[in-house]
Amino acid sequence: MGETTVSRGALSRRSFLKGAGAAAGALGLAGAAGMTTAQDWLAPAKAHAEGEERVAYLCHQFHCLSACCLKCTVRDGRLALIEPNDALREEDQRICLRGINEIQHVYAADRIQTPLRRVGERGEGKFEAITWDEAIKAVADAIKESQAKYGDNSFFFRKSTEASSAHGSGYLAALLHAETGGNWGLDRGQANGLDAGCGVGAFRATNNALAEWPLASTIIFLGFNPLESSIAWTKAFFDAKDAGAKIITVDTRFSPTASKSHQWVSVKPGTDAALVIGMVRAIMDEGWYDEEFMKAHTGYPFLIDRATGEVYGVMRDVTDEKTGKVSRKKAPYVWDVATGTARLFDEEGVDPALEGTWEVDGRTLVTEFSALREAYEPYTLEWAGEVSSVDPAVIRGLADDYANRGPAFLCFGLGGPDKYTNADVLGHALVLVTALTGNTGKKGCGTGWYGGGGAFHATSALQSWKLPEEFKASKSQMPMYDMPYNDNNVHVALTFGDAFTLEAADANSMLEWVKGLDFFAICDIYHSSAVDYADIVLPACSKFECDEEVTDLRDAKGYLSLGQKCIDPLFESKTDLEIERLIAAQWGYDQYLPKSHEEYARHRLSKAKGNIEGFTIEKFQANQGVLRYLDSDEPVRSTLKFATDTGRMEPYYEKQIKFGQAFPTYETPNEAYEDNAKRQQYPLVFMQGKSCFRIHAYYSASAWFQEYFGPQVNISPVDAEARGIATGDAVRITNDRGTFVCTALVNNAIQPGTLFMAETTYNHYYPEGFLQNVTNSHRQERCYEMTYGPQIPYNDTLVEIEKA
Amino acid sequence: MTKLGLAISLDRCIGCQTCANACKMQNSVPMGMQWNRVVTEGCDIMDGAHGTYPDLSRTYLPIACQHCENPACLKVCPTGATYKDEMGRVEINYDNCIGCRMCMAACPYNARSFNWEDPVHDPDFNYGDKDVPVRVKGVAEKCTLCKERTDRGDEPMCVKCCPTKARTFGDLDDPKSAISQLIREKHAYVLLEDKGTKPQVHYFD
Known part of the structure; x- marks a missing residue:
């Protein structure tokens, strides 16, 4: 049985890719007889005892937000081992099962192998193999015909999360003046309510919390399960635990993160806003708020007109310090304790009252904080407990831990309480508790989603690829998720990855709308859920495959990564960039796109300055594809200057008076409520x-x-x-x-x-x-x-x- | 002497199956087999829980060959295919394995897999470490403590890839090694101590 112990590099006794037949089956190919199997596409391994090995480096998925830098061992042209890239500092080396399983996933039976044309009904999934020339021409002809007949915005284009930020340039929408489907509708549920009080973009993390978590005394995860969704972040979780932070997870389910936390709070679905409103009430009732912070950095002392609910103030021109742009903004009054008069909030020497009611010029004025106390009279802890099914004593305990133990985080994820219709109310309530306690703008605290923003700014120093002025995407008619329900001018669609079933709910309505389009083409690596509805299918390759030595230049949390080719594109697949160029060429627009990944990367690095100064392709290649740009472990922290009209954290939303949401007013979710x-x-x-x-x-x-x-x-x-x-x-x-x-x-x-x-x-x-x-x-x-x-x-x- | 082993923090284990997949890749473990698996203790499904909602608890338990000091599998192997090597690892000489599966019956940890048929690899080539031996139909196989890596002075692939650093590898005979210190400080324990197998894989909470 000597043969059984030959080394791993030797020829297997069995043929490669026995599973190829399954690939054809999964695709339901009408013309399967003529279809080439995976076995024919892959060259057989060489029959020598020691396989030829080389290594290549790249940055893995971006949409779990982990950006793991990987070292890939390629033997005889095949992926054989995937490990963390050891050119990173040891503490930054990371991988999870998703990176490892690419050993199989890259070769999976579901790969789209050749361009395909639909031969059955839409949704039936019957296709025949065609050539790239035929496929590209069919796509371009459909777009041209539609745009000639119905106008530019009759063509819908989108790169979905599965496909974007890999292998492409992303300029096709602009080149072809496409409709891009407006607001995305994902992940920004709380952000709608949070950003109005803290400034747009605040939800992305008011500071670089992953590195900050160990500095916190309390961390509350609201419907957030990073130990499963973003496994590579778990290091920060355990670092915080080791450092003594109390970690509390609020979740309907006993998630893996809940089971590793110090405390799990079970909440009824869609009622997180009631729980946070209960915390607001407890902090107010117990006097656990930070008066100095509230007076100096929030709108709580601002006066509002009791009769109209409007903020009492004057309109004045404000010059933006950075841009020099002048805009008209309302400056609110506060009640100055020293003089007993209403004075502008930012006047020198003003000592604002936090609570009180005053008569001025026939108006009854009240501070925002007093108005909140009145508005929240019905929101007792008992009420919050009844709505959320959380014991009022536990809600009070949460408020205590958040307000009194030291710096505290309130973290949410992308895929929990944000996916109910009342998520904006929750986001707004988060502003209230943060503004009460001052848990922002200093070490070890913050509120928001902690995807690792903050310190990671290298991409902003990269040059963008400029298209001539005339190339711009169409002004969006409506969000994509609205299209099945509202009249629109979309007749033809091209998506890279599955946008229609991943970025919309109620798939029967969405796919009915897709079936009614004149033409739909999809470019995808795998046979995803939307593929069966397409007229033309274009096979994209994975990020491990490329037709040139370098691939994407990517931000990898403190590092830039320049990907290297691991293997040649499998089957007839091509990189996104090449597919984009082939499509653009049908208009003669390929001249405006990068000719190669290398040209694109060189351009992006051409004026590298700041923390990426001196970065070149050659330096990346000499350092296993990665270069570190962070020169300090000190996280970039948010300041106490908020991007609001007053520069303060603003709990009161004047613009939402008409919705009854000037302060967050609890409302049930649209469907998932108790008495429905x-x-x-x-x-x-x-x-x-x-x-x-x-x-x-x-x-x-x-x-x-x-x-x-x-x-x-x-x-x-x-x-x-x-x-x-x-x-x-x-x-x-x-x-x-x-x-x-x-x-x-x-x-x-x-x-x-x-x-x-x-x-x-x-x-x-x-x-x-x-x-x-x-x-x-x-x-x-x-x-x-x-x-x-x-x-x-x-x-x-x-x-x-x-x-x- | 050298006595290699592992110490695993159950507090840090999040049940993500990264170690199991890292093992599968490194050792070219065929489809349908696992040398290393992570179970949710006492549950018939992954990510289940003990108790009645909401009074719940959960422990993930990674299990592979325990590289016992007193291995039950070794004692019953009629050909000597299973042996204890000079580094204290329990290994299999596949050439000498006759497929009697006495070892599988003897192992209290259910750590071994058997090639009932020609092993199926997906993708169908020998992925993994090039030095790992190919196994064929009729032989038993299991965790080798990444013999090929640890022979080269590297740590096992499960240890290298663990996202939470729950796993510590080292020499149990060296009282100053990190693993020995951990076992002492954390009052680590072994699985099924009463079986007298003296596992070299230790666990702590």
Whole structure:
């Protein structure tokens, strides 16, 4: 049996890629007889004892926001090992199972191998293989015909999260004057409410909290599960724990993050705003607020006219210190204690009263803080407890920990409480507690989403690629998620990655709209959920594949990474950049795009200054593809200068008086609330969130992950028993928007009355339908007037479940 | 003497399965087999929990070969294919394995896998470390403590890739090693101590 111990580099006794037949099957190829199998596309391994090895370096996924820099060992032209890139400082080296599984995922059966043309009905998934020339011409002809007939904005273009920021230049929308579908509708639920009080963009983290977490005394995660969604961030979590921070997770589900926290607070779905309002009330009642901070840095002492609710102030011209731009802004009055008069808030020597009511010129004036006390009279701790199902004593404890233990964080994620229609109210309530306690702008505290913004500014020092003036995307008619429900001029669509089922809810309505388009083409690596609806499918390659030695220049949290080619593009796939150039060439516009990744990277580095001064392609190549730009471990902290009209944190939103939301007024979610009459038919709240086996739908195709994970819904033992459901049963989930079938897991960690499913898996892995068939697409009307527009309330969904 | 082992912090283990996938990659573990797995203790599903909502607890438990000082598998191996090497690791000489599976029955940790058929690799080539031996139908296999890496002075791939640094590798015979210190300070324990197998994989809370 000597042969069994030959080294790993030697020829396997079995043929390569036996699974190729499965690839053709998954694609449902009508012309499968003529289809080349994966086995033919890959050259056989060389028959020598020691395989030829080399290493290449690149930065992995961006959309889990971990930006892991990887070292990839390639043997005989195949990915053999993926490890952390050891050119980074040891503490910055990271990887998780998602990076490792690319060993299989890159070669998965779901890869789109050649350009395809639809031969069946839309949605049926029947295709024939065609040439690149035929495919590109079909795409360009459809766009040209539509734009000639209906105008520029009849062409919709989008790169979805699965596809963007990899291998491309991203300028096709501008070159072809495309409609891009406006506000995204994702991840900015709380931000709508938070940014109005702190300045636009504040939700991205008021400081660089990952590095700051260990400096905190208390960290509260609101519906945030970073230990599963962003595994590479767990280091900061445990560093904080080691340093003595008390970590509290508020979540409906006993998530992995909840189970590793010091305290888990179980909350009813969609009621997080009531919980935070309860904290506001406790802090006010107990006097746990920071008067000095409130007077100096917030709008709490500002006066409002009791009759109209308007802020009492004068309009004046304000010059922006940086841009020199003059704009007209309201300067509020405060009540000056020393003189007993109303004076402008920023007058020299003013000593503002925090509470009180005064008569001035026939007006009754009251401070914002006093008005808040009055407005929040009904919001007792008992009320908050009843709405959220959290014990009032626990809410009071949360307020105590947040206000009194020292610097504290309130962190939210992208995929929890933000996915209900009342998320803006929650965001606004977060401004209130932050402004009461002063937990911002200093070490070890902050409020918002901590994706690692703050200190990571290298990309802003990179040169952008300039197109001639005339090339601009069309002014958007409406957000993409509105298109199935409102008249619009879109007739033709091209997406890179699946935008239609990942970036919208209520898939039956969305896909019905897609089916009604004159033409839809998709460029994708894998057979994602939207592929079956396309007329033309273009095969993109993964970021491990490239037709030149260098690939993308990317920010990697303190480092810049210049990716290197690991392997040649598999099958007939091409890089996004090459596909963009081929399409642009149909108009003669390829001349405006970078000719190669190297040219693009050289251009972006051409005026490298600041913390990336001296960075060149050659230096990247000499240092395993990475260069560190942070010269200090000290996080960049937010200041106490807020990007609001007054430069202060503003708890009172005058513009939202008409919505009854000048102060955050609790409202129930659109669908997932207790007394909804719909509950009689659809009694369960259907929630989705992240899994360690996915980034959204990405890795659905991984055979390694399929051994652990697939389309599975978690149900509480109580709800399962009532319906005769056991682990492993096929179950049907239904509401009036649609239905789908998946596998049940009976799980104690699930709150009775709710279902939890990890987002998501390509539709063809479900026995029937897929999870977006049931999700809520309600657009919250008042949010159209907010920075980020209505957000898609995926979790604001009621369903019933039964054995299939 | 050298006695290699692992110490695993269960507090830091988040059940992410990174170690399991790192092992699969490094050792070219075929489809349907796991040398290293992370179970949610006492649950029949991943990410389950103990107790009744909301009074819940959860412990993730990574399990692989415990590289016992007194290995039950070794005692029953009729050919000597399973052996204790000079670094204190339990290893298998695949050439001498006759596929009797006595070792599998004897191991109280269910750490071994068996190649009932020709091993299926997906993708179908020998990914992983080039020095890791190929296994064929009819042989047992298990965690080698990344023999090929640890022979070169590297730490096992599961240790290298663990995102929370829950795993510590080192020499249990050296009282000054980080692993020995951890075991002392954290009052680490072993699995199924009463079996008398003296595992060299230690756990602490």
